[in-house]
Amino acid sequence: MPNFLRTERYMKISLITLLLLVMCSSPAALASWAYSFVVNDGKIYVMSENPVEASALGDVVGKVTYHTDREGTYGGNFSNVYPKGTKYYAVQGIAPETAIAVETQAGYLMAHYEGEYGGAHVSWMVIKDWIAAGLILLIVGCVAVIVLKKWKDGSYRR
16 A cells, blocks of 8 residues: 555655746846847837037937846836936937937937847747746646546556
8 A cells, every 4th residue: 555645745845846946947147238228119229438418419208217237028118227217318410210318427328229129028938938837837737636546546556
């Protein structure tokens, strides 16, 4: 006669371990960003060292709503260098689709449009990993329930 309490305990430990492994896996990289940038309305602008005179500034076109110095996927108007509240300005004579000015402690710097920022969207690779982990956990749970049920009924054979 098998020891049900010991078997249940091993299955619980296995399920908890698997669940913890899935929960602790992080899709975000822990490396620093490759360059300084700001994101405004889903568009990424790479910072340059070109100063912009205050007299050349136009209207405020946005501001930093989130700051982080770690790679990952973020939404909103964020920056990897400038703190929350930093303002973005249009530059007279330059379309905001080409470049904007960013407020810094030393004045205003030009930021050039680089393209659409794809980080605000959750990548398929991240979703796929979580779906796979969930399916594995579901399969392990179903097998554990079936084995326990058979052992309790006495129909389990080794």
